[in-house]
Amino acid sequence: MTENSIIRFGCEATAYSRKLETLFASDLMRKPRPHDWLVRGFLEHDTLVLLFGDPAVGKSLLALDWAASVATGRDWCGNRVERGLVFYLAGEGHHGLSRRLKAWGIATGMECLRGEELWDMPLVVSRHSVGLPSETRMAIEAIDKAADRGGKPRLIIIDTLARCIDGNENSASDMGGFIAACDEMRRRYGCAVLILHHSGHENKNRARAHSSLTCAVDAAYHMHGLNSGIRRLDCTKSKDFEPPAARHFIIHKTLLPPEWWDGNAPTTVPVLVECDESGKAINEPPPF
Incomplete structure (x- = not known):
């Protein structure tokens, strides 16, 4: 391995300093490791997770829903969540994240329950x-700087792969470098690393880019739209747990308070709301 390749793969601090940790099978079996859930049934600690789908299907809305749920400890779709710091690497759309967070607080009722305290949640956005x-x-x-204030991160979100990868996503070597960087962050913090990406151009049921991406992740989720306008979330890979049942969502337009409006024009912002297969919201968000 040359010096350049070490730097390229983002491993200059670990290539020669890390030691290979080993365990005999007997020791391994004396230390059972149950599932260590961040979002029960969906996201585990210390894993690499892929969320893919077409543009504007709701991937970022789901990622923000997961992020805000972890940062507040709010159950997600009835599933227990472990609270902790979330670090959101926003490669696109970061200007609208404040409005989406405000809308999330209104739609979930969290803003009424916790008021200004809600905005002290440990969620850091680049x-x-x-x-x-x-x-x-x-x-x-x-991330280390954020951890000094908010504690060790539980979730790192990369939104999106296309905006954050060095080079060509279809190149085995470029994708290898990207995955190595994600793994370096995962190992350092023992957290879940969620990668947002787009569906393939021809095969919408798989993620775009080199196949090593899907091979490398521990779990993968596909967000796609149905003819009725309902969004469906399917687990397409779960290496170490039973894949969860499909979840359905609608996009709800949430009205922001007047101080968030553009002049006198009322401003609404999309929020993901869980629904049944018919499109009826399971927990109806507040009316306008």
Whole structure:
């Protein structure tokens, strides 16, 4: 391995300093490891997770829903959530995240329950994308700084792969570098790393990019739209747990308070709301 390849894969601090940890099978069996859920049934700690789908299908809305649920400890769709710091690497759409967070608080009722305290939740959002793996160190320094205030991160979100990968997503070597950078962050914090990406151009049921991406992740989820306008979330890979049943969602337009309006024009922001297969909301959000 040359010096350049070490830097390229974002491993300059670990390539020669990390030691290979080993266990005899007898020791392994004396230390049972039950599932360590972040979002029960969907996201585990210390895993690499892929969420893919077409543009504008609701991937970022789901990622923000997971992020805010973890940052507040709110159950997600009836599933227990472990609260902790979330670090959101926003490669796109970061200007609208404040409005979406406000709408999430209104639609979930969390703003009424917790008021201003809600906005002290440990959710940190980057103001620009980073290149992975070349800027892995910069990302880790920012996460470490956030951890000094909010504790060890439970979830890191990369939105999106296309905006954060160095090079060509169809290249085995470029994808290898990106995955190595994600794994470096996962190992450092023992957290879940969620990667948002787009569906394939021809096969919508798989993620775009080199096949090594799907091979590398521990779990994968496909968000896609149905003819009725309902969004469906399917688990397409779950390496170490029983795949959860499909979930259905509608996109609810949430009215923001007047101080968030553009002049006198009322401003509404989309929020993902769980529904049944017919499109009826399971927990009806507040009316306008």
